[in-house]
Structures are given as C-alpha cells and as structure tokens.
Amino acid sequence: xxxxxxxxxxxxxxxxxxxxxxxxxxxxxxxxxxxxxxxxxxxxxxxxxxxxxxxxxxxxxxxxxxxxxxxxxxxxxxxxxxxxxxxxxxxxxxxxxxxxxxxxxxxxxxxxxxxxxxxxxxxxxxxxxxxxxxxxxxxxxxxxxxxxxxxxxxxxxxxxxxxxxxxxxxxxxxxxxxxxxxxxxxxxxxxxxxxxxxxxxxxxxxxxxxxxxxxxxxxxxxxxxxxxxxxxxxxxxxxxxxxxxxxxxxxxxxxxxxxxxxxxxxxxxxxxxxxxxxxxxxxxxxxxxxxxxxxxxxxxxxxxxxxxxxxxxxxxxxxxxxxxxxxxxxxxxxxxxxxxxxxxxxxxxxxxxxxxxxxxxxxxxxxxxxxxxxxxxxxxxxxxxxxxxxxxxxxxxxxxxxxxxxxxxxxxx
Amino acid sequence: xxxxxxxxxxxxxxxxxxxxxxxxxxxxxxxxxxxxxxxxxxxxxxxxxxxxxxxxxxxxxxxxxxxxxxxxxxxxxxxxxxxxxxxxxxxxxxxxxxxxxxxxxxxxxxxxxxxxxxxxxxxxxxxxxxxxxxxxxxxxxxxxxxxxxxxxxxxxxxxxxxxxxxxxxxxxxxxxxxxxxxxxxxxxxxxxxxxxxxxxxxxxxxxxxxxxxxxxxxxxxxxxxxxxxxxxxxxxxxxxxxxxxxxxxxxxxxxxxxxxxxxxxxxxxxxxxxxxxxxxxxxxxxxxxxxxxxxxxxxxxxxxxxxxxxxxxxxxxxxxxxxxxxxxxxxxxxxxxxxxxxxxxxxxxxxxxxxxxxxxxxxxxxxxxxxxxxxxxxxxxxxxxxxxxxxxxxxxxxxxxxxxxxxxxxxxxxxxxxxxxxxxxxxxxxxxxxxxxxxxxxxxxxxxxxxxxxxxxxxxxxxxxxxxxxxxxxxxxxxxxxxxxxxxxxxxxxxxxxxxxxxxxxxxxxxxxxxxxxxxxxxxxxxxxxxxxxxxxxxxx
Numbered sequence: 001x002x003x004x005x006x007x008x009x010x011x012x013x014x015x016x017x018x019x020x021x022x023x024x025x026x027x028x029x030x031x032x033x034x035x036x037x038x039x040x041x042x043x044x045x046x047x048x049x050x051x052x053x054x055x056x057x058x059x060x061x062x063x064x065x066x067x068x069x070x071x072x073x074x075x076x077x078x079x080x081x082x083x084x085x086x087x088x089x090x091x092x093x094x095x096x097x098x099x100x101x102x103x104x105x106x107x108x109x110x111x112x113x114x115x116x117x118x119x120x121x122x123x124x125x126x127x128x129x130x131x132x133x134x135x136x137x138x139x140x141x142x143x144x145x146x147x148x149x150x151x152x153x154x155x156x157x158x159x160x161x162x163x164x165x166x167x168x169x170x171x172x173x174x175x176x177x178x179x180x181x182x183x184x185x186x187x188x189x190x191x192x193x194x195x196x197x198x199x200x201x202x203x204x205x206x207x208x209x210x211x212x213x214x215x216x217x218x219x220x221x222x223x224x225x226x227x228x229x230x231x232x233x234x235x236x237x238x239x240x241x242x243x244x245x246x247x248x249x250x251x252x253x254x255x256x257x258x259x260x261x262x263x264x265x266x267x268x269x270x271x272x273x274x275x276x277x278x279x280x281x282x283x284x285x286x287x288x289x290x291x292x293x294x295x296x297x298x299x300x301x302x303x304x305x306x307x308x309x310x311x312x313x314x315x316x317x318x319x320x321x322x323x324x325x326x327x328x329x330x331x332x333x334x335x336x337x338x339x340x341x342x343x344x345x346x347x348x349x350x351x352x353x354x355x356x357x358x359x360x361x362x363x364x365x366x367x368x369x370x371x372x373x374x375x376x377x378x379x380x381x382x383x384x385x386x387x388x389x390x391x392x393x394x395x396x397x398x399x400x401x402x403x404x405x406x407x408x409x410x411x412x413x
Numbered sequence: 414x415x416x417x418x419x420x421x422x423x424x425x426x427x428x429x430x431x432x433x434x435x436x437x438x439x440x441x442x443x444x445x446x447x448x449x450x451x452x453x454x455x456x457x458x459x460x461x462x463x464x465x466x467x468x469x470x471x472x473x474x475x476x477x478x479x480x481x482x483x484x485x486x487x488x489x490x491x492x493x494x495x496x497x498x499x500x501x502x503x504x505x506x507x508x509x510x511x512x513x514x515x516x517x518x519x520x521x522x523x524x525x526x527x528x529x530x531x532x533x534x535x536x537x538x539x540x541x542x543x544x545x546x547x548x549x550x551x552x553x554x555x556x557x558x559x560x561x562x563x564x565x566x567x568x569x570x571x572x573x574x575x576x577x578x579x580x581x582x583x584x585x586x587x588x589x590x591x592x593x594x595x596x597x598x599x600x601x602x603x604x605x606x607x608x609x610x611x612x613x614x615x616x617x618x619x620x621x622x623x624x625x626x627x628x629x630x631x632x633x634x635x636x637x638x639x640x641x642x643x644x645x646x647x648x649x650x651x652x653x654x655x656x657x658x659x660x661x662x663x664x665x666x667x668x669x670x671x672x673x674x675x676x677x678x679x680x681x682x683x684x685x686x687x688x689x690x691x692x693x694x695x696x697x698x699x700x701x702x703x704x705x706x707x708x709x710x711x712x713x714x715x716x717x718x719x720x721x722x723x724x725x726x727x728x729x730x731x732x733x734x735x736x737x738x739x740x741x742x743x744x745x746x747x748x749x750x751x752x753x754x755x756x757x758x759x760x761x762x763x764x765x766x767x768x769x770x771x772x773x774x775x776x777x778x779x780x781x782x783x784x785x786x787x788x789x790x791x792x793x794x795x796x797x798x799x800x801x802x803x804x805x806x807x808x809x810x811x812x813x814x815x816x817x818x819x820x821x822x823x824x825x826x827x828x829x830x831x832x833x834x835x836x837x838x839x840x841x842x843x844x845x846x847x848x849x850x851x852x853x854x855x856x857x858x859x860x861x862x863x864x865x866x867x868x869x870x871x872x873x874x875x876x877x878x879x880x881x882x883x884x885x886x887x888x889x890x891x892x893x894x895x896x897x898x899x900x901x902x903x904x905x906x907x908x909x910x911x912x913x914x915x916x917x918x919x920x921x922x923x924x925x926x927x928x929x930x931x932x933x934x935x936x937x938x939x940x941x942x943x944x945x946x947x948x949x950x951x952x953x954x
Contacts, residue, residue, distance in 0.1 A: 001810050001811075001812070005871075006871065052784065054783075129607070129608050165462075165782040165783040166783070166786055171783040171784075171786065172784070173783075204783070205781060206781045207779060207781055208777075208778070209777065209778040209779070210774075210776065210778075211775070211776045212469075212773075212774070212776060218596075222908065225908060226908045230900075230901040230904040230905065233900045233901065233904050234900055234901055237896065237897055237900050238897065274913065275842070275843060277913060278843045278846065278913050279846075281901065281913070281916070282846075282850055282920075284901060285898040285901050288897050288898070289854070289897065289898060292893050292897060293890055293894060296889065296893055300886075320868070321864075323864050323867075324860050327860045327864075328853075328861075330806070331803050331807075331857075331860075332850075332856070332857070334799060335800075335802070335849050335850075335852055335853050338795050338798040338799040339795045339799065341795070341798075342791055342795040342798055343791050343792060344787060344788060344792075346788055346791075346842060347792070350843075350846055
C-alpha cells in the first residue's frame with residue numbers, strides 16, 4: 001500500500017497561509033500568556049502543596065474548598081477529575097513553616113469535614129500504613145483472645161493494605177469494613193476487633209507533595225536552562241553536520257513549536273509541571289528529527305546536482321520525504337493519542353503536549369524551517385539572481401550557490 | 414546461507430539471549446520467573462509508591478558553632494599566652510548563603526601586644542584569617558579552604574547521620590544522597606513503600622543529643638529565679654540549663670538547673686541504646702550503654718559523687734535529675750517514656766547521634782501504593798495500545814516487510830528493558846513515556862529505510878541493489894537524527910533532575926538499541942530473505 005507516490009505538491013508556493021496560521025497561533029498564545037501573567041506553573045515550580053484525594057463519594061469542589069478555607073489561608077484550588085471520584089487540591093506558595101504543616105492540616109481538615117464524627121478515636125484504615133495498622137491491632141487482638149504472633153500480625157496488616165490498594169473496587173479505598181471478610185487472614189473474630197478499633201473513612205490520599213518556594217524557583221530556572229542548553233547543543237551539532245544556517249533554521253522551527261505549545265497550554269488553562277517539561281523536550285527532539293530528515297534530503301539533492309532553483313530543490317526534497325513524514329508523524333501521533341486516552345491523569349499534561357507538539361512539529365519542518373533556508377539563500381544570493389542551474393556539491397556551498405563554491409562546478413544552462 | 418550472514422544471526426541470537434537473561438534470569442518455574450522479573454526491573458517511587466524528601470542542611474549552624482567554639486578557645490589561649498583581650502564576639506551567619514561569612518570579632522587588644530596576638534592566631538588558629546579593623550580591634554574570618562572543608566564535612570556527616578537514623582527505622586531500601594552535584598547543601602532521601610513520612614521527618618529533625626551533668630543547684634522555676642538565688646552571678650564553672658516547666662499535663666521533665674559547665678557524659682559517648690520495658694507494668698524506658706572510655710570516667714564520677722543529683726539532658730531539656738544511688742559504670746536508663754514507639758525512637762536517635770546542623774524540608778513527595786499500581790496499569794495499556802496500532806499500520810502499509818519492522822520493534826523493546834535491568838536503572842513514569850517515544854523513533858527508522866527502498870525500486874533498480882542502497886542512504890539520515898536526539902538527552906541527563914533524567918536515560922538506551930535493530934537486524938533479515946536459493950524478483954514492501 002502506498003499513499004503518496006512521487007507527489008509534486010508546491011509546498012513552498014503555498015507557504016504564506018501556513019506562516020500566517022503560525023503567527024496567529026503564536027500571537028494567541030502570547031496574548032493569553034500576557035493576559036494571565038505568564039504560564040500557569042505547577043507547584044513543582046512555584047512552591048506549594050498538592051494532594052490527590054480519592055473519595056468514596058466525592059463532595060462538591062465548593063464544599064471541599066470551604067472546609068479547607070477554615071484552616072488554610074491563600075489560594076486553594078480544587079479540581080474534580082472527571083470519570084473518577086478524585087480531586088486534586090492545590091495551595092499556592094507560602095512560607096516554609098506553613099508548608100511544613102500544610103499536609104497534616106489538609107488531612108485533618110478533610111477528616112473533620114467529611115468523615116463520621118467518631119473518627120477521632122478510631123484508626124482510619126484508608127489513611128494508615130501497614131505499620132500503624134499492626135500497632136493499633138496488636139493489643140486489642142490479644143485482649144479479645146485472638147492474639148497473633150508478630151509475623152502473623154504483619155501478614156494480616158499487609159493483607160489488609162494489599163486488599164485496599166489493589167483488589168478493591170475503588171483503588172486505595174475500603175468501602176466498608178465488612179468487605180474485609182473476603183481477606184483470607186481476617187477471621188470473624190479479628191473482623192470484630194477491627195470494627196471496634198478502626199473505621200473506613202470516606203477518602204484516601206493517593207499522593208501528596210509539598211515544595212518549598214526556593215526549590216520551586218530553582219527547578220524552574222533549571223528547566224529553562226536545560227532547554228536552552230539543549231537547543232544550543234543541537235544547533236552546534238547541525239551546524240557541524242550541515243551548515244550554520246541549517247542549525248539556525250532548525251532551532252527557530254523548534255522554538256516556534258515550543259512557544260505555540262506553551263501558548264496552547266495557557267489557552268487551555270493547563271498547568272506546566274516537570275513532566276510537561278519532559279514532554280516539551282521530547283517535542284524538541286521530535287521536531288528536530290523531522291527537520292533533519294528534510295534537510296538531509298536537501299543536502300543530498302544538492303550533492304547530486306539536481307536541476308532547478310534552490311526553491312524547487314527544497315520543494316522536491318519535501319515531496320520526496322512526504323510519504324515518510326506523514327507515516328512517521330501519523331504513527332507517533334497514534335502512540336501519543338494512546339497515551340492521552342489510556343495513560344491516566346498523571347500523564348495527561350505530558351500526552352497533551354505530545355499530541356499538539358507532533359502536529360506542529362511536523363508542519364514546522366515544511367513551513368517554517370524550509371522557508372527560512374530559502375529566505376537566507378535568496379538573501380545571500382542577491383536580488384534577481386534566481387538563476388537556474390545545478391546547485392553545487394559540498395558543504396560550504398549552499399548559501400552562495402556555486403558562485404563562490406569551494407569546488408568549481410560546471411554550470412549546465 | 415552465506416557464512417557472513419550466519420555469523421550475523423549467531424550474533425543477533427546471542428544478543429537476544431543475553432537480554433532475556435538480564436530480564437528473567439534462568440527461571441525454573443513460573444513463580445521464579447515472576448520473582449526474577451520483579452528483582453530485575455526496579456520501579457521508581459512514582460510507580461511502586463513511596464516518599465522522597467529534599468532536605469536542606471542549614472550549614473550556617475555548623476559554621477556558627479565552629480566560630481563560637483573557636484572564640485572560646487581563643488579566649489583561653491590568649492589567657493595562657495598572657496595576651497590581654499577585651500571581648501570576643503561571634504558575628505553569626507543569619508542564613509545559608511551567608512554561612513561562610515561567619516566572623517569572630519575581637520576587641521580591645523592593646524596595640525603593644527598586636528604582634529603577640531597576631532602570632533598567636535597564626536600559630537594556633539591557622540584556619541582563620543585575621544584582618545585588623547582598628548589598632549585594637551580585629552576580625553577573624555574563615556579561610557576559604559577551611560570553609561570548604563567544613564561545608565563538605567557538615568554535608569557528609571548529615572548524610573551519614575540521616576542514613577543511620579532511617580536504617581534504624583527498618584527502612585532498608587531507603588537511600589540518602591546529595592540531590593545534585595551543584596546543590597551542595599541539599600540531600601535527597603528516597604523511601605520506597607513509606608506513605609506516611611511524618612514519623613520519619615520527626616526522627617530526622619530530633620537532634621538526640623544526650624548529656625549527663627552534675628547538678629549544683631535547682632530546680633528553679635525560671636532563669637531569673639536561678640540567678641537571684643545565686644546572688645545574680647553564677648558560680649565559676651557552672652551554667653544554667655533547661656527550660657521553665659511548661660505546666661502542660663504529661664510534659665516530660667522541665668525546670669532550670671544549675672549544673673557543672675562540662676558534662677560528665679556527652680552524646681558521642683553512647684555506644685548502644687534500646688527500648689526496654691519499664692519498672693511499672695506497661696511503662697517504657699530507653700536504656701543506653703557507654704563506650705569504654707566514657708564508662709571509666711562515669712564510674713569514677715559516680716563512685717565519688719553518691720548522693721549528688723545527676724541531670725539527664727536531652728536536646729537541651731532536663732528530663733530527670735535523679736540522685737546517684739551507687740557507682741554506675743557503663744549502663745544507664747531513661748525512664749518514663751510514654752509509649753514503646755517513643756522509647757524506640759529515642760533509642761534510635763541516641764544511637765545515630767546528632768546532626769551537625771539543623772535541617773529544613775524543601776520538598777516532600779508521597780505516592781500512595783494504589784496510585785502507583787494504577788499508573789503501571791495505565792502505562793502498560795497505553796504502551797500495548799500504541800504498539801498494536803503501530804504494528805497493524807506497518808503490516809498493512811508495508812505488507813511482508815512490515816513483519817521485518819515488527820521484529821525489529823519487539824527486539825528493540827527487549828534490549829531496552831534488558832539494558833534498564835543491567836544498568837540497575839529505575840523505571841519511572843517518565844521512563845515509560847520515554848519507552849513509548851522510543852517506539853515512535855524505531856518506527857521512524859524503519860519507515861525511512863522502507864521508503865528509500867521503494868524509491869530505489871521505482872527508479873528501476875533490481876531488488877537486491879535496491880535494498881542495499883535503501884539501507885545505505887537511510888543510514889546517514891538515521892545517524893543524524895539519532896545523534897541530535899542523543900545530544901539533547903545528554904544535556905537533559907547532565908543538567909536535568911528527577912523525572913527529566915529518567916526520561917533521558919530510557920530514551921538514549923532506546924535510541925542505541927534502535928540503531929542496532931533497524932540497521933543491523935532488519936538488514937540481516939532482508940539479506941536472509943533475498944539469499945534464498947530462489948532469487949526474489951519482487952519484494953513485498
């Protein structure tokens with residue numbers, strides 16, 4: 001099966017609508033960034049506290065916010081995760097001391113607001129680790145005449161947490177203590193002791209993170225530096241393998257992709273955190289890959305002294321690699337979409353960036369990087385010298401088109 | 414089959430075997446296979462659940478302590494050398510960035526004694542740099558080399574102490590390391606399987622400095638009262654210690670005591686410590702054992718001081734001050750711990766010793782086990798869905814040659830996972846993303862090659878030369894694209910941290926595996942197909 005057989009589309013001739021589209025996307029992103037005062041960073045970069053809470057039955061975001069408001073000052077963001085009973089709770093950067101207690105505060109407040117009132121005396125199985133459960137049950141089991149040896153006790157608490165974390169209907173939650181009767185090591189006698197000492201609260205903490213403002217700023221600076229250094233290194237490598245203008249064109253194209261992606265994140269009100277940075281770096285690599293394939297073909301065609309103007313050689317090269325471009329992009333796009341669909345909440349930002357970036361990265365090789373090459377070439381060539389003739393071979397000859405070629409080449413008129 | 418080609422296949426088979434061995438070892442049963450898999454493929458905290466902490470060591474504490482002890486010895490040395498000095502103060506460093514600027518300010522050195530003072534400092538305090546401020550006043554700052562040594566030493570000591578404390582908690586898999594080369598006061602503590610770090614944080618922060626002092630007076634309700642009772646001036650060789658009783662019900666100890674300036678037993682004298690059941694049923698206490706040297710000293714002291722109260726001081730707080738009943742040599746006990754857990758924690762802290770500087774928690778991240786399990790499942794489903802989609806498209810688009818590409822793809826995945834196992838790399842969520850991206854790049858290499866072969870066929874070449882020149886031409890492009898990505902991964906690895914680093918590692922391994930599978934393996938399969946006795950006139954591509 002073949003979709004593109006020796007195509008001859010005039011991509012370069014139709015570049016303007018696409019360049020204008022690029023400019024509009026860039027401008028929209030920049031305006032959004034400007035209006036919102038910069039990208040919306042995750043707490044990795046700003047400092048603050050984050051908590052992923054899974055409820056048996058989720059209260060409204062407003063109720064959660066109101067409950068937390070009593071204890072925690074400053075911005076509180078509560079985001080409901082569609083299709084689940086989860087919420088993401090996030091508080092903004094505060095001073096170090098407040099952050100140290102933020103996590104305990106948040107859990108305590110949620111407990112008071114959403115758990116049964118007798119929860120203070122009992123151990124919440126949905127919020128406790130294996131060791132805490134074993135400690136709590138050790139003495140009461142003995143008193144109830146169901147005392148266990150230490151290793152049996154550990155096995156029991158391990159079985160309870162394993163039941164909660166892997167095999168329950170809600171991952172990480174025990175819905176009712178009666179459900180524990182299906183755990184092999186829980187006998188009716190033990191279950192009674194568990195019921196007397198413990199309860200199954202209405203929520204579990206899936207993950208929690210606190211980041212100090214200093215380390216946040218540090219990470220942000222580091223991320224920006226990493227991207228810039230990586231771009232610089234790639235520019236040098238391409239300049240070394242091709243010519244410096246190829247490096248510049250590729251880096252501008254990649255920069256264009258990054259700006260548009262960041263702009264779209266701002267437009268869609270999505271957060272930029274460390275995983276998104278990883279995705280942006282992937283895009284940089286991907287878009288670069290795509291651009292190099294095209295450039296590689298241009299270099300090859302120049303060496304082969306294909307007839308035609310520089311513009312037509314670029315156009316020919318794009319057409320020759322079109323089949324590969326579409327297929328590769330399509331397949332990579334498929335993997336990114338599968339990540340977005342099945343990868344879950346944690347990877348959502350990552351896959352969103354990839355899906356957008358692959359589209360933009362593909363078209364930027366054709367409509368951004370290549371026109372820059374042609375523009376520079378025409379500029380260096382001087383006005384009106386759109387002469388026909390084979391382009392010269394050799395690395396140093398693209399920009400001056402044989403007029404001052406290192407190796408003299410016969411010009412065929 | 415040509416000999417050359419045979420060697421190639423032997424090599425490929427060897428690579429596959431080595432990789433499979435790296436992933437599953439030599440299992441004899443299904444259970445063993447699964448166990449080996451779990452041992453070899455190590456999951457990161459984000460996938461298996463656990464906590465990591467970023468701890469900032471407050472270096473200024475160590476610098477201030479160093480300066481104040483130097484100030485004390487300077488006074489002493491000056492007295493011995495008969496160099497009169499007015500006052501010696503420490504200009505303390507307020508925060509971490511200014512730690513190195515800590516200074517000792519010496520005032521009132523008679524200008525006639527300037528030479529003596531100078532040589533005293535140069536001879537006995539050569540870690541410090543003396544700058545005159547006026548004819549009689551001086552400022553001592555730490556020499557850069559000494560400051561660097563102290564800085565490194567503080568970090569190393571903090572790291573080891575925290576490591577000891579965490580290991581004593583039974584978290585054998587936990588690790589403590591410097592967070593980054595350039596973050597020279599930050600430690601990263603990783604604790605797999607810990608989903609409630611509150612206790613760990615408490616233990617790390619508790620200094621656990623135990624000292625035993627001879628009591629000279631007290632207890633007093635406050636420092637002021639203690640001073641008043643002694644006529645406003647403390648007797649020579651004594652100091653006040655402890656805090657006013659807090660008045661809270663159940664609060665341990667409290668009260669201000671007048672004690673001998675030097676403790677009988679210091680924190681460093683403790684050799685071992687453990688929780689014990691107390692004398693009262695249900696009560697707990699913490700016992701400790703002294704080192705040989707300290708035991709001798711302690712025996713002498715207790716033998717000659719029967720009846721004298723002895724203050725047990727923990728982290729500057731007087732816990733108890735019982736009277737010495739008889740001679741004690743190497744064992745002691747701290748009674749009245751509220752629970753077994755607290756008795757154990759205290760024992761642990763006494764054993765691990767104190768941190769040279771206080772710590773601040775910069776970052777704390779906990780992933781619960783259920784989230785980790787979900788992430789693995791989702792990542793796995795996404796990966797399988799992606800790979801299946803790619804394989805289907807390749808088979809439809811490139812027909813039989815698509816099988817070639819699929820084999821290369823599968824082999825790529827096997828090599829990647831095996832390398833992760835051999836390098837002891839940890840598989841994280843961004844790592845899974847890196848694997849999925851590697852699949853994309855692997856597909857690209859195959860597509861590049863196949864498109865080239867098609868072009869060559871269209872240009873009228875016979876099958877074998879078309880395949881050869883397709884591979885040869887695509888090779889350059891593949892090398893260029895891969896090296897560019899490797900360059901950017903190298904930058905990510907060098908300058909990135911955490912998730913970014915994990916991503917870079919998997920991607921680089923994947924890229925290298927990809928060059929091998931797409932160029933070497935795939936070519937070998939083509940060659941084998943084309944070298945069969947019946948010459949192939951048409952290629953299924």
